[in-house]
Amino acid sequence: MIDRFESDVSHRLKRCAGTKIALLGIGNELRRDDSVGLAVIDGLGALIDDPSISLVKCHEVPENFTGRVKRFNPACVILIDAADFGGAPGEFRVFELNELEGIEITTHRPSLAMLGEYLQSETSAGIFVIGIQPADREFGEGLSPAVRRASTMVADALRTALNRFGAKKD
Secondary structure (H helix, E strand, O other): OOHHHHHHHHHHHHHHOOEEEEEEEOOOEEHHHHHHHHHHHHHHHHHHHOOOEEEEEEEEHHHHHHHHHHOOOOOOOEEEEEEOOOOEEEEEEEEEEHHHHOEEEEOHHHHHHHHHHHHHHHHHEEEEEEEOOOOOOOOEEEEEEEEHHHHHHHHHHHHHHHOOOOOOOO
16 A cells, blocks of 8 residues: 555645645544644654755645745745545545545535635646545544554655655655
8 A cells, every 4th residue: 555655645745846745644642543744744853954945834724825835935835734535444545636526525615626726827836635534533633553554654655755855865
């Protein structure tokens, strides 16, 4: 699963015509697994000093960070969020914006498809979504064990893929 995921991410990064990449972690820390996008960004913290990478913890209001993304002017934007696509808890997948219809993506509004389309129109960036199947989105703090493992696996795979494209090595 991880090899296919890493390959999927690498393939999409190759399609981006540039070196700047923005990763937006989305989620609500008070709704358990909904915060998985934030955990992935935390797991990528070693890349924070790379000027070609922008790591953004958007919490449940990613629309508030569109100005920051536009100023960074990335060639690629990766949205990372909990997504109920009917998978096993902790399963993760890469989605194109047009594949998001019918998939419940976290608790925030507007939709990730709308956010992605807006950023695409403003930056011409290639945009895709990494969705991680939650186990528990009830009120409370902390990720479930399966989703915690997934957040680490996704962060590790992203770090590997990003390193191939000039991101700072750990």
